[in-house]
Amino acid sequence: MPEAAVWLIIAAPLAAAVFNGLIIRPLFGPVSRIGFDATVGAIGISFMLSLWALSVVWTDQEVVLPLHEIIRVDEFSLRIGLLLDGLTAIMLVVVTSVSLLVQIYSHGYMKEDRSYVRYYTFMAMFTSAMLTLVLANNLILLFVGWELVGLCSYLLIGFWFTRPSAAAAAKKAFIITRFGDLFFLLAILGIFLLWPEDTPVTFALSDPNAPMDLLRAGGAALTGTGLTLICLGIMAGAAGKSAQFPLHTWLPDAMEGPTPVSALIHAATMVAAGVFLVARFLPLFEEAETARTIVALIGGFTVVFAASMGLVMNDIKRVLAYSTVSQLGYMFLALGLGALGPALFHLFNHAFFKALLFLGSGSVNHATGTFDMRLMGGLRRVMPWTYGVFFIGSLSLAGIPPFSGFWSKDEILGIAWSYGGTLGTILFVLAVVGAFMTAAYIFRALFMTFHGKYRGGEAQEAHGTADAHETHDERHGATPHESPWVMVIPMAILAVLAIGSWFINFPATHWFTDLLKPLGAHVEEIQIVPAAIGLVAGLLGIGIATALYRGGAVSAPSISGPLAPVTNLLTRKYYMDELYEGVIVRSVLYERLWRFLAWFDSDKGVVDRAVNTLGLFGRNLGKGIRVVENGQLQMSLTVLSIGAVIIVAAYVVWGGVG
Amino acid sequence: MDTLALEHYLLLSAGLFAVGLVGVLAKRNVIVILMSIELMLNGVNVALVAFSRYSPVDELEGHIFAIFIITVAAAEVAIGLAILLTIFARRNTVDAAEINLLK
Numbered sequence: 221m222p223e224a225a226v227w228l229i230i231a232a233p234l235a236a237a238v239f240n241g242l243i244i245r246p247l248f249g250p251v252s253r254i255g256f257d258a259t260v261g262a263i264g265i266s267f268m269l270s271l272w273a274l275s276v277v278w279t280d281q282e283v284v285l286p287l288h289e290i291i292r293v294d295e296f297s298l299r300i301g302l303l304l305d306g307l308t309a310i311m312l313v314v315v316t317s318v319s320l321l322v323q324i325y326s327h328g329y330m331k332e333d334r335s336y337v338r339y340y341t342f343m344a345m346f347t348s349a350m351l352t353l354v355l356a357n358n359l360i361l362l363f364v365g366w367e368l369v370g371l372c373s374y375l376l377i378g379f380w381f382t383r384p385s386a387a388a389a390a391k392k393a394f395i396i397t398r399f400g401d402l403f404f405l406l407a408i409l410g411i412f413l414l415w416p417e418d419t420p421v422t423f424a425l426s427d428p429n430a431p432m433d434l435l436r437a438g439g440a441a442l443t444g445t446g447l448t449l450i451c452l453g454i455m456a457g458a459a460g461k462s463a464q465f466p467l468h469t470w471l472p473d474a475m476e477g478p479t480p481v482s483a484l485i486h487a488a489t490m491v492a493a494g495v496f497l498v499a500r501f502l503p504l505f506e507e508a509e510t511a512r513t514i515v516a517l518i519g520g521f522t523v524v525f526a527a528s529m530g531l532v533m534n535d536i537k538r539v540l541a542y543s544t545v546s547q548l549g550y551m552f553l554a555l556g557l558g559a560l561g562p563a564l565f566h567l568f569n570h571a572f573f574k575a576l577l578f579l580g581s582g583s584v585n586h587a588t589g590t591f592d593m594r595l596m597g598g599l600r601r602v603m604p605w606t607y608g609v610f611f612i613g614s615l616s617l618a619g620i621p622p623f624s625g626f627w628s629k630d631e632i633l634g635i636a637w638s639y640g641g642t643l644g645t646i647l648f649v650l651a652v653v654g655a656f657m658t659a660a661y662i663f664r665a666l667f668m669t670f671h672g673k674y675r676g677g678e679a680q681e682a683h684g685t686a687d688a689h690e691t692h693d694e695r696h697g698a699t700p701h702e703s704p705w706v707m708v709i710p711m712a713i714l715a716v717l718a719i720g721s722w723f724i725n726f727p728a729t730h731w732f733t734d735l736l737k738p739l740g741a742h743v744e745e746i747q748i749v750p751a752a753i754g755l756v757a758g759l760l761g762i763g764i765a766t767a768l769y770r771g772g773a774v775s776a777p778s779i780s781g782p783l784a785p786v787t788n789l790l791t792r793k794y795y796m797d798e799l800y801e802g803v804i805v806r807s808v809l810y811e812r813l814w815r816f817l818a819w820f821d822s823d824k825g826v827v828d829r830a831v832n833t834l835g836l837f838g839r840n841l842g843k844g845i846r847v848v849e850n851g852q853l854q855m856s857l858t859v860l861s862i863g864a865v866i867i868v869a870a871y872v873v874w875g876g877v878g
Numbered sequence: 879m880d881t882l883a884l885e886h887y888l889l890l891s892a893g894l895f896a897v898g899l900v901g902v903l904a905k906r907n908v909i910v911i912l913m914s915i916e917l918m919l920n921g922v923n924v925a926l927v928a929f930s931r932y933s934p935v936d937e938l939e940g941h942i943f944a945i946f947i948i949t950v951a952a953a954e955v956a957i958g959l960a961i962l963l964t965i966f967a968r969r970n971t972v973d974a975a976e977i978n979l980l981k
Binding site: 852853854857858861 | 902975
C-alpha cells in the first residue's frame with residue numbers, strides 16, 4: 221500500500237473540512253448541500269482506503285510507513301509517520317464506517333438547521349483528527365490528534381451555542397477532558413525524562429530502524445515506579461476522554477450536542493479513543509502490574525456506577541450516555557486484565573450498536589421533538605423501522621445471543637472469571653451486576669419510548685407538565701411520524717452490524733483475534749458458566765423492566781416509596797456534579813484558593829502591596845532628597861564640601877597615609 | 879619648637895581656607911561670598927608658597943602658581959562683580975537665598 225494512500229485517509233476528510241469551511245460556507249451559504257457531498261465523499265474515500273489498509277494488515281500484520289523528520293533540536297529528532305497494524309486497522313474501519321453512516325443520517329437530521337455547512341465542517345474535521353489519532357506512529361502526533369478530537373468534541377457539543385446549557389456542557393466537557401489530558405502530558409514528559417540516556421528519545425511507537433521504540437522496548441526501558449506513574453498518567457488521559465470514574469460527569473452533559481454527534485463522537489469513536497490509547501500502550505502496562513490493576517478496578521467500578529444512574533434517567537440520550545460510560549468500563553476492565561482481544565472486540569461491537577441506539581433516539585426526537593421519555597410512549601406503531609432497529613440495538617446491548625453484544629461481553633466475563641483470585645472475583649461480580657443493570661435500563665427506555673400510549677411529545681412539554689429541559693433540535697412533531705429514508709437506511713445498516721458484527725470473530729474463525737495476534741491477543745475459549753451467568757443476569761434485567769414498565773406505567777408506585785432515597789441518589793448522579801461544582805470548584809477553588817490568590821494579588825495582600833510599597837519608598841525617598849536639591853548653590857556646595865571631607869577622612873583613616 | 883616649620887604655614891593655610899569656606903557656605907550676601915572666595919584662594923596660595931619654600935629641590939613652581947591664582951582671582955572678582963551688578967539690576971537683591979533659579 222503506497223504511503224500516500226495511507227496519508228490520504230487522514231487528508232481526505234481534512235480537505236473536506238477546509239473546503240467546507242473556507243470555500244463552501246462563505247461562497248455558497250451556510251445551508252449549501254455541497255457541504256454534505258464533500259464530507260460524505262471524503263469519508264467514503266477514507267472508508268475505502270481503510271478497507272484496503274485492513275486487507276494489507278491482514279497479510280503483512282504490521283506496516284511501518286517512513287518517518288519524516290519535522291523537528292530537530294540537538295540530539296532530539298521528532299520524526300512523524302503512520303503505523304498500520306491490527307489495532308489501527310480495526311479502529312480505521314470502525315471510525316470511517318460509523319462516521320460515513322452518521323454523515324448520511326445527519327443529512328436528514330440537520331436538514332433544517334441554519335448551520336448545516338458548519339456542522340459538516342466540524343464533522344469532517346473530527347473524522348480527520350480521529351484518524352490521525354489512530355494512525356499516528358509517534359506519541360506526539362498521537363497527542364495532536366488526541367487534542368484535536370477534544371477540540372472538535374467541544375465545538376460540536378456546543379454546536380447550538382446560543383443555548384446556555386449547550387455552551388456550558390461544551391465547556392465542561394473540554395475542561396474535564398483537559399484535566400485528564402494534563403496527566404497524559406505529564407506521562408509523555410515522564411517518558412522523555414526516564415528514557416535511557418544512551419539512546420535518543422524519538423517518541424516513535426514502532427520504528428524498526430531505531431535502537432529503541434516505545435512499543436517494543438518501552439516496557440523494558442522504563443521500569444519501576446516511573447513506569448507505573450507513566451501508565452497511570454496515560455490511564456488518566458484515557459479516563460478523561462472515555463469518561464471513566466471519576467472524570468465521567470461531562471459525557472451525560474455532552475448530550476446537548478446534536479444527536480448524530482453523540483452517536484459518532486460520544487458513543488462510537490472519540491470516547492473509545494481512551495480504550496484505544498490504553499490498548500496501544502498495553503506493552504507498557506504489561507510491565508506495570510499496579511497500573512493494570514487500577515485500570516481494571518476503575519473500569520469495573522464504572523460499569524456498575526454508570527449503569528445504576530442509567531436506571532433512573534428520564535432523558536433517553538442520558539440513559540444512552542450512562543450506558544456508554546458503563547460499556548467503556550467493560551473495555552477498561554478487560555484491558556486491565558491484559559485482555560486486548562476482548563476489549564477491542566467489545567469496542568468494535570459497541571461502536572455499532574451504540575451508534576445505532578443513538579441514531580434511534582435521534583429519530584425519536586425527530587418525531588416527537590423531545591428527549592424526555594415520560595412524554596413519549598406508543599411510538600412503535602408510528603415508527604416501526606425505528607422501533608425495530610432500536611429493539612435490535614437494545615438486545616445487543618443487553619447481551620442476548622446471538623446479537624453481537626453478547627459475544628464480546630461474554631468474552632469479558634470469561635476473562636474475569638478465569639482470572640480468578642480476589643481481583644478476578646470482584647471484577648466478575650461487578651461485570652455481572654453491570655450486565656443486569658444494562659439490560660434493565662435499556663429495556664426500561666425501550667418500553668417507555670415505544671410501548672404504551674403516546675404521551676404528547678413536545679406539545680405536552682410546552683404546557684409545562686414536565687420539568688424536562690431537554691427540548692432540542694428545533695423540530696416540531698405535532699403528530700409523530702417515521703423518519704425519512706436518509707435516516708432509516710443508515711440505522712438499518714447499523715442494525716445489521718449490531719446483529720452480525722461478531723461474525724468476524726466467529727468462534728471457528730476468529731479473524732478478529734488473528735488480526736491482533738501480533739499485539740498479544742490470543743483466542744479466548746468460550747466458557748459456558750460465566751456466559752450463562754451473564755445471560756441470566758441480562759434476562760433478569762429485561763424481566764424486571766418488563767414487569768415495571770411494560771404495562772405503560774411510567775413509574776411503579778408500589779416500589780417507588782421505599783426506594784425513594786436510592787432513586788433520589790441516582791437521579792442526582794451520586795451528587796458528583798454537586799461535589800465537583802459545589803465543593804471542589806466553589807468551596808475549595810473559588811472560596812479558598814482563588815480568594816487566597818485574589819488576596820495575594822491585592823493591595824492588602826502581597827503582590828500589589830509589594831509594588832505599592834516600592835513606589836511609596838521611592839516617593840518618600842525623593843521627598844527627603846528634594847530638601848537638599850533646592851536650587852541653592854550654597855546647599856550644593858555644602859553637600860560637596862561634606863562629601864570632600866568624608867572622602868579625605870576615609871583616605872586618612874583607611875588609605876594608610878604616612 | 880621655636881622656629882617656624884612647614885606645619886605652621888599649612889595650619890594657617892587650612893584656617894584661612896576653612897574661614898573662607900564657611901563664609902561661602904553660610905553668608906547670604908553675595909559680595910561677602912565673593913570676598914570669602916578670595917580668602918579661600920589666598921589660603922591656597924599660602925600653602926603653595928610654603929610647599930615651594932620648604933621643598934628640598936629649589937623650584938619656583940609654587941610661587942608661579944600663586945601668582946597665577948592671584949591673577950585669576952582678580953579676573954574672577956571682576957566677572958563676579960559684573961554678574962552681581964546684572965543680577966542686582968534685574969532682581970534688585972544680592973541675597974544668595976533669593977537666587978535659586980538652579981532649582
